[in-house]
Amino acid sequence: MSPRVCKTCGGTDIDVDQSRGNAVCTSCGSVLEDNIIVSEVTFVESGGGGVSACGQFVSSDGSGYGATPNFGGDFHAGTGKESRAQTLQNAKRHINQLGHQLQMNKHCLDTAFNFYKMALCKHLTRGRKSTHVIAACLYLVCRTEGTPHMLLDLSDILQVNVYVLGRTFLVLARELCINAPAIDPCLYIPRFAQLLEFGEKNHEVSMTALRLLQRMKRDWMHTGRRPSGLCGAALLVSARMHDFCRTVKEVISVVKVCEATLRKRLTEFGDTPTSAMTIEQFMKADLEKGDECDPPAFTEGKRRERLKELEVKLSKKLDDMEDEVFSFQDEIDQELESSRPKGRYASNSQSSVQSDKGEEPEEEAELREAARVLALRQLTPSGEGEEDEEEEEEQEQEQATPRRRPSVAALLGPLPTAASLGLQDSIDRCLGDEKENQDDATSESGELDLNGIDDEEIELYLLNDKEVKIKTALWLQQNADYLKEQKEKEERIAKEKELGIYKEKKSRKASRRYPPIRANSADEAIEKMLEQKKISLKINYDVLKDLNIHTHTHTPEKATPTDTRKPTSTASPSSGRRTSLTPHTHISSLGKRLRPLVSAHPVKRLALDELVPGGVLPVGVPVAMPTPVVVVESGPVAYGEDPDEEEDEEEDQHCVSAMEMLGGSGYGCDDDDEGY
């Protein structure tokens, strides 16, 4: 407590006794406080003689009954807090729900909730589905804690696209500056192993799988790949190693990758030297030693590059070779007619000596195979057909191992075709480059710089009349449905326009267009406007009209007293014609807030009254007419003025009636009732 000063003596030594609830000044003895409010635990005796503490349990996060007491304070502040509390409450509920489905422990769920609170502070929940944000928070926790939950699991439960969740997760991680450690496939092994039910050998199989994974990592199989795919492959191999026959299908149902992926991983693993080891060797081998392999994608890329290079070189040499090729073609024909297999085998041996490019053993093997097949096939004599088949086969081989030297007669056949295909593109490119006129000069003034644009060529881009007709017909035919729809829509709109109920969809402003109002004064204009515009649909204005007729006779006398009071509060309980409503009524019927606006009018009225002392009628009338505010005269009302007064009175009456009808328990209404 801040040092308090005694009021009587000014002493600062004050003794506060909690038990009595007193605050006493020790110097002069005056009691400064009595019945101090204490905040200690109080006890209450219950029925059976037991004692229990008073109070309620309130949950730690501030939600729950009685947690946010609103002592009748500012409602505005109260509602703002509630909304935030509500959001947090909802989020907590969702997080818990989702977390329980994933079997996450309480600590993780709390952390996830904290992440959510942080995200809320940074306004990251705006514009995103709350389920996405919650899932992202949960996944963030999974990553930081290292639980074996995949993003795929979350998306499975929520039925949301993985990549959408992933995007939200990435945004969250970046904004909250949380560095999620990279996924280690080893984390998933125990989980998948359990699902695959290895029984007692579970641990052993897991260990083997882990070793396999480590080896895979060193062999660069795991960069850029989904960890689940690798896990699947590792588990499959280790299961087989331990004599468990788990089929590919079982594994993929657990691991959630497709069969193709799993097979590919297995193939890649098969390419590594590790696969050549026996089981014992593998278990004992030191995984760190040995060469690392290239990532499979890398080897694939390299191979393709090499092939491309070879093809390019081949095509370059083609011009020289073409003549030779043709001559060789003749030779082929000749040779084919003569003894077939021997000739080929002879040329095979020749070619292997002469070919420059590497991979000779492969070529030879392929050639031998081809020759064997051909030898088999030559039993069915069909000269050209065979040749074609040969060519096809060798074309395929050619793709794998293109040769530069067309030294072999038989093998040369397909060469030109394969090469010529490749050549076509390059020739086009060359020709294209030659024709191309590169022009760098530009004119920015909006005019088209025609430099470098070949007009003739441009002409080619335009169709002549005949072509246009044909194309028009075709296009109309193709898009007939769409055009029909458009026509129907237009017709519909035209019809509606005729009937006058056409409502423009796009114009967001007042859709109803009333005929322009012609009136002599603003009052009239307003009356007429109010005629058109109905204030409320729930009022039976006909009834109101009838009621107005009765009270009409009373109003002239009572008009004056009401003037001096608030203008809107002319409290005739009867309701008049809805039509003639004053500016006052119009505003009053809108609501209480606009009341202050209305107060402007009485000022005018009073002024006018003062101007017209004694209520001289003939003078009053002309004065009244031009002014925007209709002034009600005091004193006897001439018959001639009835219309005006009627208007006023009715208006005044309408004021009240409209308001009452609308249920407005206005401030001044009751007073005026009494006044009337």
Add this chain to the structure above:
Amino acid sequence: MEPGGDVALDIIVSNVVAVFRVRCHLNLRTIALEGLNVIYKPEFGKVLMKLRKPKITASIWSSGKIICTGATSEEDAKLGARRLARVLQKLGFKVRFSDFKVVNVLAVCSLPFQIRLIQFAKNNRPIASYEPELHPAVSYRIKHLRATIQIFSTGSITVTGPSVQNVATAVEQIYPLLFECGRALR
């Protein structure tokens, strides 16, 4: 540690996207019916016109705005754009070539070594983002250049940026970072 300019890296620009305006209202139906190599999609409200010379596909809107994609260099894009405007001019529209702007450039580059993605992601924590579950490449954003680089483990990278110069600068910037996490020069 390693020479920036001496390494002759082939940065191959594979796509340039540019936008420009012709400043006049275009009747898409006319273009569709009288032009060669056009695809008209009335539901989407645009016409696709393909040019052969600079191999370009252009999306033409009736408001006169045109997006030009598929070019292999900035000059190509400009040439293609001008050709397109000329075609439209011949069709009878009062075109004025204005507001030409290259919006996006996509380039591919192949580094001679492989890259340890996990290590790279760790070194460049907030800027680089690696989610193997979602995408096999590390995505690295250079804010001040407004360039995004996707790095694959094989050493090939794709760079997208607002201009060819930016792209080249981005590659230069990222090269040393990649070299640190590179595996071996093969």
